[in-house]
Amino acid sequence: MSGFLPEHPGAEVRVSPNFGPRRETLRPDMIVLHYTGMASGAGAEAWLCNPESEVSSHYLVYEDGRIVQMVREQDRAWHAGKSSWFGRTDINSCSVGIEIVNPGHSLGYKAFPKRQIEAVTSLCVGIVGRYLIPAERVLAHSDVAPGRKVDPGEKFPWKALFAAGVGHLVPAAAIRSGASLRAGDTGADVEALQSMLALYGYGVEISGVYDHQTEIVVSAFQRHFRRRLVDGVADQSTISTLQRLLASLKAASAK
Template identity: 50%
Template sequence: MRLEHSPSPNHDARRHKVDLLVLHYTGMQSGQAALDRMRDPEAKVSAHYMVWEDGRIVQLVEDSRRAWHAGVSSWNGDDDLNSRSIGIEIVNGGHDFPLPGGALPPYPDVQIDAVISLAQTLVTRHDIPQSRVVAHSDIAPKRKIDPGEHFPWPRLAAAGIGLWPEEASGAGCVWMGGDPGGLNRQLGAIGYDISDVSAALRAFQRRFLPDAVTGLADARTLRRLAHVAEAYSGTSTSSPQA
């Protein structure tokens, strides 16, 4: 894996050991615009790496330093995620710069291959648990939606990057009401901040039910939530309620 180097001044000292990998899209009109912004000291934003559409990888901040990419965020009760994480920006216009007609711009195969190669290196280097490979939207559900519902999480999981339990079929064992805390517990078991449950649920759907980002706790969402929470927690989820 070859890296280009384009240093950013936007970093400071870590306060925690790295144990989190955060994936973003740039959400700008071009990769160059994103790179220029992350290298601008006035912008006060950065990431450790940026992956271009053609698979080129640029390192902006050394892994040992705290890049400024996560903002106000939390996961599994941890905060100051900039200190705990490596941030990868993936060049993609996302929701801010969709294709003509409104579709989200695809991630080219060569770009995703590069993201996988980089992520495999980082997960191994820093011993990052698979449950702590996250989207920006996962850790900041009230304000972020990247890398978007069009990001190919199953493809990464097949390469050993992040968790992707297959979607359960049939009724399954799900929380269907009668226990108002059940939904919260399952979102929390995955790692979401549940101070705004609706936002956390949308973030969950964006990651694990990308064709149904509604914020509604329908039967399919609850079934999927129970399955994913079980995979993340390693324990059985709550019993079904009629």
């Protein structure tokens, strides 16, 4: 492919060779947000367009709000890697991937500038409108690949997107001392927690054992929905926030 017209107004185009046809579906029904985790945006853009990297994304958003489109939305970009949501493992085929320039946790993780978030929000609004993507399917890379990925991380301002009608969010329950579930616990309460996480979409086995995978998934949930404390412990704040999310979905579906 030599080029294409951008699907987001004002976006620049730099074609990545790292893409293919979508499988099983011709239309995306999910947005996955990432951070680049590299020292510079230019370096990330070059890597995403390098055939040797075998990675890409539909969009890249710089700190100043500049947007670069590298893969057409109709095509399958290679951004999610090994991942799952509601048991589906080919996330690349059902999603639009957006890389957000930020050095990430290993290179000096920092707050996302306002202009960058405004650009990400505008981009997401357009994609949601084109494909009627449900609010609860605007996700973090860490949601679909818990443990393996932690981006865009706990500093990402999901509230700003939600205020513009993008994504699913409820007020996080206050953190208080009290009973909690943690690694090594077993029983019906653990099974109930795992069931709620799976019902929301996370890949977790419903075993009644608070194993390492459960701890990882709880951390991923906290990183998106209860960002103040990410520790893998299912305290009452974490459980209540999860219950509120599920209740809001049920209420929305009943309308």
